[in-house]
Amino acid sequence: MSNDAYFIEGLRTGEQTVLEEIYDCFFVKVKIFVLQNKGVVSDAEDVFHNALIQLYIRLKNRELTIKSSFEAYLFTTCKNLWRRELNKKRVTNSNVIELEDTETENAFALLEQEQWELYIKKFQLLSENCRKVLTLLFNGTSYDDIVKTFSYASKVVARQRVFKCKTKLTKLIQEDQTFSKIKNL
Structure with a gap:
């Protein structure tokens, strides 16, 4: 089993040791990205956690095909989530308050990820x-x-x-x- 398949299967089953390995292997890169883009460590933790939840939901609902590596897929998901968060903060800072529940936010994030995957597939x-x-x-x-x-x-x-x-x-x-x-x- 490749590392990618190992991580995907571990995430699908919720295997604690695999989840810890995912954090150990990939969180630092996400943390650096968020810190370099107006975030703090807790933001990076939230984004990483939400990305894992999003991937878990996708794995439970249907077969997930990753064309690149698991790391690249997870990082892209995190980048998209952080970009959305920055956009929300920009809107909130202009005195427009948007209240969204977690389910709606996850649905939008999943939709955005599907759009990104379609774009990459056709770009190739x-x-x-x-x-x-x-x-x-x-x-x-x-x-x-x-x-x-x-x-x-x-x-x-x-x-x-x-x-x-x-x-x-x-x-x-x-x-x-x-x-x-x-x-x-």
């Missing part, structure tokens, strides 16, 4: 060139730098390429049955 189907172009764009690379990286004739050509790649990705996502299910929730 793009050509290598499209993946590189979109990765640069999503990481904040300027069109001037994209032109230089790919030796495009101009920014117009770069913008056209980005548009074609985004259109292809959008089409792949929208044609997937999972998208219809997610969209109708």
Whole structure:
């Protein structure tokens, strides 16, 4: 059994020693991320705990297929949860108070994770060139730098390429049955 399968099965069954190993192996990385992004240790603990609950719920409700490693999947889940928490704090700080129950919050987090998984799955189907172009764009690379990286004739050509790649990705996502299910929730 691979480490990933070991962690997944341990989480599914609630095996205490495996849960402790998950904390020992992966919590530090999440803690560092949260601390670097306006959080404190208790925030990191909450995010990590909520991510494990979310994964446990998904494992109980259906088969969970992880395309990357368990660590990467768990870390992405934690990042998404922390981003949501930061967004809520930003809204709350602007004097708009939002009250959400835990079940609603978990449902939104699960939905967000499913959306992320669909995006990654379809992103991998793009050509290598499209993946590189979109990765640069999503990481904040300027069109001037994209032109230089790919030796495009101009920014117009770069913008056209980005548009074609985004259109292809959008089409792949929208044609997937999972998208219809997610969209109708």
